[in-house]
Amino acid sequence: MLTMPKPAKASRVISSEKTMDKANILSQRPAVSPATRWYAASVFPGKESVAEWHLQRQGFHPFVPRYEKTTRHARRLETRSAAYFPGYMFVALDVALQRWRSVNGTLGVRSLVMQGDRPLPVPSGLVERFIALTGEDGLLDFRGGLAAGASVQILSGPFAEMIGRLDRLDPAGRARVLVAFMNGEVAVDLDARDLVAIA
Numbered sequence: 001m002l003t004m005p006k007p008a009k010a011s012r013v014i015s016s017e018k019t020m021d022k023a024n025i026l027s028q029r030p031a032v033s034p035a036t037r038w039y040a041a042s043v044f045p046g047k048e049s050v051a052e053w054h055l056q057r058q059g060f061h062p063f064v065p066r067y068e069k070t071t072r073h074a075r076r077l078e079t080r081s082a083a084y085f086p087g088y089m090f091v092a093l094d095v096a097l098q099r100w101r102s103v104n105g106t107l108g109v110r111s112l113v114m115q116g117d118r119p120l121p122v123p124s125g126l127v128e129r130f131i132a133l134t135g136e137d138g139l140l141d142f143r144g145g146l147a148a149g150a151s152v153q154i155l156s157g158p159f160a161e162m163i164g165r166l167d168r169l170d171p172a173g174r175a176r177v178l179v180a181f182m183n184g185e186v187a188v189d190l191d192a193r194d195l196v197a198i199a
Helices: 016-026 048-057 126-132
Strands: 037-043 061-063 066-073 076-083 088-093 109-112 151-154 163-169 174-180 185-191 195-197
Touching: 037 048, 037 126, 048 061, 048 088, 048 109, 061 126, 088 126, 151 174, 163 185
Parallel strands: none
Antiparallel strands: 037 088, 037 109, 061 088, 066 076, 151 163, 151 195, 163 174, 174 185
16 A cells, blocks of 8 residues: 655745845945945846845855835735845945956856946945945835925835825834825825935
8 A cells, every 4th residue: 555655844935035135234344455346236137136145155245225115916015125226236346356257257147337348336435325224124224314394205015106295204213194196185104114205
């Protein structure tokens, strides 16, 4: 008589993106030499986490700014971590000392953004600002630039991508936004992390 093996217990799967977020926080600040600069790298669509992981294994210091993105599909809302600049990431390099050409051969990376035959550094302070705005959860937190009366864009939730006016912001990080709706304004309460100030 044949006996069927017992099914294995279901194991909990941890998203590699969430794991990368936590690992990324620890490696955001590179061990800098005076000549280390941040450079932008073009990556294949949706491969930011793959490229980040492979660059870290090679000893590079990548950084992918992420935010919580809400997508609508078939009457369902799905919220997940996503790259703030889809298709791009940043890598800290000292081009005089490091073998920067190997970044171009890394799985998930298309190439560094170049100027002629050399990588083009991003403006000083730009990536450092994104790192400063990154919370412990690995997501960008724009609350620092918010003030009552400012125009804001909602980044996630059922009102994602809508523009409104910030009515108030409390110390706990809760915000009330007035969104234009049917010839009037509707007050929406949400987490201030889901907002970004716009000009």
